[in-house]
Amino acid sequence: MTLRLSADSGDGREDLPGGGAGELPPGWARATLGELGEWYGGGTPSKKRPEFWTDGTIPWLSPKDMGPDVLVATQDLIHESALDDSPVKLVPAGSVAVVVRSGILERKVPVTYVPFEVTLNQDMKAVAPYEGIDGRWLAWAIRAQERYILANCRKQGTTVASLEVPWLMDTEVLVPPLAEQHRIVAEIEQQISHIGTGEAAAHAALSSAASLAEQITTRGARGCLEDVDLSPAPLEKADIDDGIIPDLPAGWNWARLGEIAVVVGGVTKDSKRQSDPDYVEVPYLRVANVQRGKLILGKVTTIRVPPEKAESLRLEPGDILLNEGGDRDKLGRGWVWEGQIENCIHQNHVFRARVIERKIHPKLLAWHANGFGKAWCDRNGTQSVNLASISLRKIKLLPVPIPPPEIQEQLVKIIELHLESVATARSTAEGALAHAQELRAALLQAAFTGTLVPQDPADEPASVLLDRIRATRATAKKAPRKRAPRKPRSAPPGQEELPQ
Numbered sequence: 060m061t062l063r064l065s066a067d068s069g070d071g072r073e074d075l076p077g078g079g080a081g082e083l084p085p086g087w088a089r090a091t092l093g094e095l096g097e098w099y100g101g102g103t104p105s106k107k108r109p110e111f112w113t114d115g116t117i118p119w120l121s122p123k124d125m126g127p128d129v130l131v132a133t134q135d136l137i138h139e140s141a142l143d144d145s146p147v148k149l150v151p152a153g154s155v156a157v158v159v160r161s162g163i164l165e166r167k168v169p170v171t172y173v174p175f176e177v178t179l180n181q182d183m184k185a186v187a188p189y190e191g192i193d194g195r196w197l198a199w200a201i202r203a204q205e206r207y208i209l210a211n212c213r214k215q216g217t218t219v220a221s222l223e224v225p226w227l228m229d230t231e232v233l234v235p236p237l238a239e240q241h242r243i244v245a246e247i248e249q250q251i252s253h254i255g256t257g258e259a260a261a262h263a264a265l266s267s268a269a270s271l272a273e274q275i276t277t278r279g280a281r282g283c284l285e286d287v288d289l290s291p292a293p294l295e296k297a298d299i300d301d302g303i304i305p306d307l308p309a310g311w312n313w314a315r316l317g318e319i320a321v322v323v324g325g326v327t328k329d330s331k332r333q334s335d336p337d338y339v340e341v342p343y344l345r346v347a348n349v350q351r352g353k354l355i356l357g358k359v360t361t362i363r364v365p366p367e368k369a370e371s372l373r374l375e376p377g378d379i380l381l382n383e384g385g386d387r388d389k390l391g392r393g394w395v396w397e398g399q400i401e402n403c404i405h406q407n408h409v410f411r412a413r414v415i416e417r418k419i420h421p422k423l424l425a426w427h428a429n430g431f432g433k434a435w436c437d438r439n440g441t442q443s444v445n446l447a448s449i450s451l452r453k454i455k456l457l458p459v460p461i462p463p464p465e466i467q468e469q470l471v472k473i474i475e476l477h478l479e480s481v482a483t484a485r486s487t488a489e490g491a492l493a494h495a496q497e498l499r500a501a502l503l504q505a506a507f508t509g510t511l512v513p514q515d516p517a518d519e520p521a522s523v524l525l526d527r528i529r530a531t532r533a534t535a536k537k538a539p540r541k542r543a544p545r546k547p548r549s550a551p552p553g554q555e556e557l558p559q
Contacts (some may be wrong), residue, residue: 075535083233088520093198096188096192098186099185116139120133120178122163148179151267152176153189158183159182160182172194191468191525199516203232211226212226235521264428264491268481268488277426281306284343284477289307302434316454320412322451339364340361341363342359345360350392351429374403378413379414381454383407384446388433393410410447410454424459436449
């Protein structure tokens with residue numbers, strides 16, 4: 060089936076359900092998400108009540124469980140006693156769960172269909188669809204409105220990205236007849252399965268490309284891209300855990316980083332003196348700017364420092380930047396400065412290594428630090444509660460393989476040639492992923508504008524089922540509410556039902 064792609068409308072409102080004032084497909088009707096089901100909130104049973112968390116059998120859904128289109132399981136289970144004495148409520152099987160508070164809401168709205176009963180944490184909402192609304196269709200309908208929800212339902216001024224739930228519930232969708240809902244779901248899931256197969260292959264290709272690139276740079280920095288005779292090379296012992304020191308080709312030798320480069324720490328921000336008139340303002344690099352094998356310079360902040368400090372820390376082309384602190388996997392990662400920003404310096408969590416007398420090509424040193432140095436820094440770094448770091452004294456002891464001077468330039472060219480081939484493969488895989496996203500968008504657009512599957516005049520119109528839902532809701536509001544006895548729970552897949 061050929062799917063139609065429409066022009067980008069900014070927030071997606073014109074192209075997706077609820078957008079524009081055009082004629083509806085035959086049998087379809089408008090409704091808000093709040094009209095299509097009963098909405099549930101969540102909560103967290105007290106961690107001070109271990110009985111709530113011991114021998115749990117009830118799934119407790121939180122944002123970390125989101126990802127699959129259909130939920131398979133939750134990482135956490137709570138005890139049934141938490142239903143009586145904590146904020147959590149049991150959400151019926153067949154509901155649709157939505158994350159309403161999470162940093163991920165900066166870019167997407169996680170939605171999943173839940174085929175079994177669950178409880179929710181406080182960052183989640185769920186909607187249990189009324190009779191006449193297919194839960195799987197409702198999940199896809201919310202996904203189809205993702206751009207609109209992100210643009211129009213976000214809270215303002217919150218530390219963590221959040222959705223205004225009343226605005227989310229007021230989001231309008233176009234509702235097809237129930238029979239057509241079933242047909243839409245079947246077609247979407249069939250096509251999504253094909254798209255997912257292609258995406259999985261592209262992700263595997265990207266992973267292989269990343270692994271291959273790391274092997275090329277790590278082995279290349281030791282002269283091992285081709286089969287060569289290797290032999291042990293001497294390395295002076297130091298009070299450090301070097302691990303296994305690899306053999307090197309003939310003519311190579313090992314040295315400590317401090318023997319071949321001048322290594323210095325960066326500047327610590329003095330907040331109290333940022334208004335000092337004798338200070339000068341200069342750009343400076345932080346850990347976030349210094350990635351493994353590249354520098355991210357789209358957002359470089361400035362700092363005010365004494366003129367002499369700005370002069371002593373000014374970066375020069377060929378300097379290697381290596382991270383001193385951050386998450387443990389960031390230790391020692393870095394890349395070569397090429398003079399992209401004038402008068403730039405670096406913060407105290409970033410080391411600068413300036414090679415002495417061209418003893419090694421800067422790229423060879425950076426590639427080695429990102430490969431061999433990754434595990435070496437992990438062994439020799441320290442870990443506080445929130446921060447890992449490696450000291451200046453220790454980083455100077457990093458073992459570095461030194462090739463003969465006459466082969467270094469050619470070796471760099473060979474490594475870069477291999478990396479170009481990997482980059483081509485990576486670009487192809489990234490293009491496939493982008494195309495898959497376009498196909499998903501086109502698929503949902505077609506599904507929720509009435510062009511994915513044919514309409515059947517024999518289907519009960521959506522207006523009739525919506526009138527029935529509204530009438531049932533109106534009657535329920537007038538009737539006195541009684542506390543119903545708890546029904547036996549339906550167990551999630553892979554879990555036995557509790558004894559009745």
